[in-house]
Amino acid sequence: MLNKLEQYYYEAKGNKWYGYFAVFCRLSLAIAWVISGLIKIKGERFAAGLSHNHPLGQYFDALLNTGYYYTFIGVSQVIVAILLLIPRTALLGALSSFPIILNICVLTYALRFEGTRAATFMLLANSFLLCWDYNRLKSILPFKQVKITANPTVEKQLDNKFPFLFFGGVVATLATVVFFNNVIYDIRPGNEPAECWNGCPGNSNPKACEAFCDCIHNQGKPLSKCLADYEKAKASGKTANMRTTPNK
Known part of the structure; x- marks a missing residue:
């Protein structure tokens, strides 16, 4: 199994389209880190349009008030971006970037952020960038190294064949992420108060949804508290409906 994966890996390394995609990923991440880092270096609040009472908005407000630590984060993100842009240091940039974006990803899911x-x-x-440099990372990975009969370092002309299956998988993965994010939560705070309230008419319990939005955006209570009250309101609403529904 591992031998087949390595064979596929070296075939991909010899295809120019995979290389183009790796460059695209590097540039995309670098641009994102530069934008995020410069905002922090300038001392501005990240996601300025986010409600101050939003759980993540409260986090950004607190982070903004940490002084030079906030600036340090911004400088670090810009350095990571520079490392990603330089081919010789791209792997170091990907290694440095991974724990940062993993932390951000977990944070956004935990606080139900729209981003x-x-x-x-x-x-x-x-x-993908870490997988792209697997040949440079495999010596530190905790599994038995597979002996490659052919020398993968021998330079040869890059394959021009377009990998439809791979890019089809990329599109399918992105579509799955979008779909998953649309159904994973019954309710979200929304980036702005109006966004939260506008979602209430389509909610299974509009009154409970409105109370949740008020709890978040007007009262500024913790997300866990507002979610607990929302679930209680939903449960009491279902109980009331069961009592008022006549037996057939």
Whole structure:
């Protein structure tokens, strides 16, 4: 199994389209880190349009008030971006970037942020870059090394065949992430108060949804508290409906 994966890996390394995709991932991540880092270096609040009472908005407000630590984060992100842009240091950039984006991804899911899709896309791109440099990382991986009969380092002309199956899988993966993010949560705070309230008419319990939005955006209570109250309101609403529904 591992031998087949390595064979596929070296075939991919010899295909120019995989190389183009690796460059695209590097550039995309670098641009994202530069934008995020410069905002912090300038001392501005990240995601300025996010409600201050939003759970993640409260986090960003607190982070903004950490002084030079906030600047340090921004400088670190810009350095990671520079490492990603330079081919010789791209692997170091991917290694440095991975724990950062993993932390951000977990944070956005935990707080039900609308930007979970973008964070997930970045995490997937970073993971691909680490896989792309597997030949440089495999010596530290905790499994038996497979002996390659052919020398993968021998330079040869790159294959021009377009990998339809791979890029089809990329599109399918992105579509799955979008779909998953649309159904994973029964309710989200929304980036702005209006966004939260606008989702209530389509909720199974509009009144419980409105109370949740008020709890988050007007009262500024913790997400866990508002979610607990929301679930209680939903449960009491179902109980009330069962009592008022006549027996047939």
